Amino acid sequence: MKYFKNLFYLTGKRLIDILDISGFTILLLLRALYFCKNAFSKRREIFKQMYIAGVKSFIVCSLVAIFIGMILSLQVGIELQRFQQQSLIGDLLITTMTREMGPLMTGIIIIASVGSAMAAEIGTMKVSEEIDALEMMSISPVKFLVMPRLIALAVMVPISTIYVIALGTIGGAIVAYFQLNVPYDIYYNRVVQAIRFKATYVGIFKSFIFGIIIAAISCSQGLKATNGALGVGKATRSTVVASFLMVLIVGYFITSFFYGK
Amino acid sequence: MIELIAIHKSFNGAKILNGVHFKIRKGETFVIIGQSGTGKTVTLRHIAGLTDPDSGEVLIEGVRMNGARNRVKEKLRKKMGIVFQSGALINWMSVRDNISLPLRENKLFSPDEIERITNEKLELLQLKDAADKMPADISGGMKKRASLARVLVINPDIILYDEPTSGLDPVMSEHINELIRRMQKDFDVTSIVVTHDMQSAYHIADRIAMLYRGEIVQCGTPDEIRNTENPIVKQFITGQVTGPIEVA
Ligand SMILES: Nc1ncnc2c1ncn2[C@@H]1O[C@H](COP(=O)(O)OP(=O)(O)OP(=O)(O)O)[C@@H](O)[C@H]1O
Ligand SMILES: [Mg+2]
Numbered sequence: 001m002k003y004f005k006n007l008f009y010l011t012g013k014r015l016i017d018i019l020d021i022s023g024f025t026i027l028l029l030l031r032a033l034y035f036c037k038n039a040f041s042k043r044r045e046i047f048k049q050m051y052i053a054g055v056k057s058f059i060v061c062s063l064v065a066i067f068i069g070m071i072l073s074l075q076v077g078i079e080l081q082r083f084q085q086q087s088l089i090g091d092l093l094i095t096t097m098t099r100e101m102g103p104l105m106t107g108i109i110i111i112a113s114v115g116s117a118m119a120a121e122i123g124t125m126k127v128s129e130e131i132d133a134l135e136m137m138s139i140s141p142v143k144f145l146v147m148p149r150l151i152a153l154a155v156m157v158p159i160s161t162i163y164v165i166a167l168g169t170i171g172g173a174i175v176a177y178f179q180l181n182v183p184y185d186i187y188y189n190r191v192v193q194a195i196r197f198k199a200t201y202v203g204i205f206k207s208f209i210f211g212i213i214i215a216a217i218s219c220s221q222g223l224k225a226t227n228g229a230l231g232v233g234k235a236t237r238s239t240v241v242a243s244f245l246m247v248l249i250v251g252y253f254i255t256s257f258f259y260g261k
Numbered sequence: 262m263i264e265l266i267a268i269h270k271s272f273n274g275a276k277i278l279n280g281v282h283f284k285i286r287k288g289e290t291f292v293i294i295g296q297s298g299t300g301k302t303v304t305l306r307h308i309a310g311l312t313d314p315d316s317g318e319v320l321i322e323g324v325r326m327n328g329a330r331n332r333v334k335e336k337l338r339k340k341m342g343i344v345f346q347s348g349a350l351i352n353w354m355s356v357r358d359n360i361s362l363p364l365r366e367n368k369l370f371s372p373d374e375i376e377r378i379t380n381e382k383l384e385l386l387q388l389k390d391a392a393d394k395m396p397a398d399i400s401g402g403m404k405k406r407a408s409l410a411r412v413l414v415i416n417p418d419i420i421l422y423d424e425p426t427s428g429l430d431p432v433m434s435e436h437i438n439e440l441i442r443r444m445q446k447d448f449d450v451t452s453i454v455v456t457h458d459m460q461s462a463y464h465i466a467d468r469i470a471m472l473y474r475g476e477i478v479q480c481g482t483p484d485e486i487r488n489t490e491n492p493i494v495k496q497f498i499t500g501q502v503t504g505p506i507e508v509a
Contacts, residue, residue: 129349132311133408136343137363137415138335144366 021238025220028146032216035140035147042148049152057113057160064105065164069171072096077180086180090190093172094165098195098203100255102165103157107210107247109164110157111240115218118149119239122222123232131223141223150215157211158204165203202258209254210247217243262287263419263451268307268317270300277303278314279475288449290441292462294497295472296506301455302346304472305421308453309343310334321419342412346423348404350396350411356403357383357392360410369415382410385440387433402429409437413444420444422454426461434461441465459498463487471497473506 039046072093080086122145125131134141169191176182218239225235263285270278277300285291295301306312307319310326319326321337329337350359361379364370370378383389386406391399399407405425412420422441426434438461444450456462462469463483470480471494479486479494489495496504 125352128347128352129345130351132306132309133343133345133349133351133411135311136309136338136341137366137411138338139363139366 021220021224021242024224025216028142028220028223029150029212029216031142032146032150032219035143036151038143039147039151042143045148046151049148050156053110053114053152053156054160056117057109060109060113061106061160061164062167064109065167066171068101068105068164069093069097069168069173070175072101072168073172073175074179077176077182081180086176086182087186088190089172089176089180089182090169090187091194093169094191094194095196095199097165097168098199100203100251101168102161103203103207103210104247104251105168106157106161106164106207107214107251108244110153110160110211111214111243111247114153115214115243116236116240118215118218119222119225120232120236122219123225123235126223126225127228127231146215146219146223149219150212153211153215154208155211157214158207161204161207198258202254206251206254209250213246213250214243217246262320262322263308263453264318264320265304265307266318266320268304268314268319270303270307270312270314276475278307280317281472281475281477283470283477283480285451285453287451288445289467290445290452290454290465292454292456292466292469293472294456294459294462294469296497297457299472300475301472302423305343305423305453305455309341309421310337339415340418341421342415342417342419343421344405344409344412344423344425346427348396348401348408350404350407352396355393355395356388356399356407359396359407360388360414363411363415378414382413385413386410387436400428402433405429406433406437409440416448417450419451419453422452422456424455424457426456426458434458438465473497 073089076092077086077089080088080092122131125145131141134144173184173187176187177184221235221239221242225231227234265281265283268278268281269276281300281304283291293301293304303312307314307327308321310319310329313327317327321341324333324337326334326337350356351362354362357379360382361375364375364378369375383392386409388403388406388410391403391407396404396407405428409422409425420441425437425441429437441452441454442465445452452465454462454465463486466483468480468482469486470477471486471491472478473493479489479491481489486494486498489498492505495501496506
């Protein structure tokens with residue numbers, strides 16, 4: 001009996017915690033959006049954050065993009081080869097990359113390399129009283145820290161996504177050439193023909209939303225950190241888990257909004 | 262004038278402040294002493310409005326700080342500064358940028374003026390050589406001084422010091438004590454100083470209050486404290502191992 005009581009208590013407490021942090025994250029996002037009116041005066045910080053996000057994720061993005069392209073090309077290509085249709089590989093690659101793989105993979109990379117670091121950085125500032133110091137100086141942490149990061153990721157995730165799509169397609173071309181004997185010019189022509197305006201803008205829109213989600217979750221987890229280094233670690237971990245889930249869930253709903261019936 | 266009325270505060274079921282009550286006059290230097298972990302920092306955070314009490318009220322010039330709207334808090338803090346125990350400098354900004362931060366962000370002066378004020382405070386706290394270093398590359402004492410400089414640039418009426426002299430050498434400690442007194446004499450600044458250092462407490466205080474087990478056990482002038490009959494205060498100021506205060 002006591003055990004059950006404890007179980008209920010813990011489950012309830014966890015649920016309330018989740019509601020609490022979700023509400024906090026949404027409010028934080030709204031306040032950050034409001035402070036976007038001050039974006040111009042924070043342009044240097046925004047560029048700095050964009051630069052950090054770009055540099056931190058560049059190498060991983062490149063490797064993941066190439067290998068995802070190669071894997072897709074190989075897996076699908078082998079099936080296509082059975083029907084002598086391997087020349088269509090370019091269509092398939094560009095379609096899957098723009099619609100789903102590009103935004104999703106980029107989102108995951110940014111979560112792992114940029115979002116986690118963001119949560120750790122802001123969490124460290126929180127537990128070492130730097131956020132309190134800002135508040136004492138009448139400097140809004142939302143305007144000073146969150147808004148620039150939000151804008152930076154909202155811009156950088158789509159840019160990285162385009163880069164990942166391009167590089168993934170090139171990765172696909174390499175495998176198509178060496179494994180499936182599809183010449184580069186045929187592959188290229190298929191790709192150009194298969195690029196769809198809708199798939200592209202939906203993909204980019206998705207990555208834009210992912211950028212906003214990742215920044216909002218990372219910052220809110222950081223700002224909620226307590227208990228020294230332990231709390232910073234917990235904030236980082238929660239950021240990765242929560243962002244990953246949200247990117248998957250929101251990604252599905254964006255897809256179903258544009259393509260569902 | 263600052264007034265704390267029956268402040269109660271618990272963290273995770275542990276009672277830290279148990280009806281703390283005191284009143285600080287304008288222009289007074291009020292020193293809070295007490296053991297490590299009794300809630301001195303928590304008390305200061307209440308005055309700054311960074312922590313809200315479970316019950317009780319914090320009044321700054323008659324205006325309620327606890328539970329106030331952001332705009333009210335912001336207004337009260339315009340003339341208030343806090344020197345955090347660990348400095349709390351923004352870790353990715355140089356010492357100079359940290360010190361000028363409140364002026365730059367709130368656009369209080371022209372860039373030239375800001376430069377001038379910053380240099381003046383760097384000079385005052387002997388931080389000239391450290392001006393372009395990052396907080397991680399300077400000593401704990403320097404961080405504390407930089408934190409004080411960052412408070413001084415806004416010309417506050419109320420300054421809260423959390424152990425301003427711990428971690429400083431005796432000469433520098435004396436310099437900071439002098440500074441606290443000069444702020445009071447020249448600018449009528451109200452100071453609340455948390456410290457372990459009885460020498461500097463006697464030196465700067467108009468009144469000293471001792472916090473023990475969440476309550477103020479005695480509050481009086483340095484002479485009253487020095488000649489106290491209260492066994493707890495007596496043990497603390499003379500640093501005896503035996504007495505009512507249990508050493509864990
Ligand atoms: N945010 C918090 N969450 C949980 N417990 C806290 C929090 N802040 C303070 N405490 C607890 O309150 C007690 C008093 O802390 P406080 O920092 O005020 O001590 P202090 O008197 O300033 O000690 P020191 O002289 O060592 O700085 C400590 O036991 C601390 O663990
Ligand atoms: Mg303390």
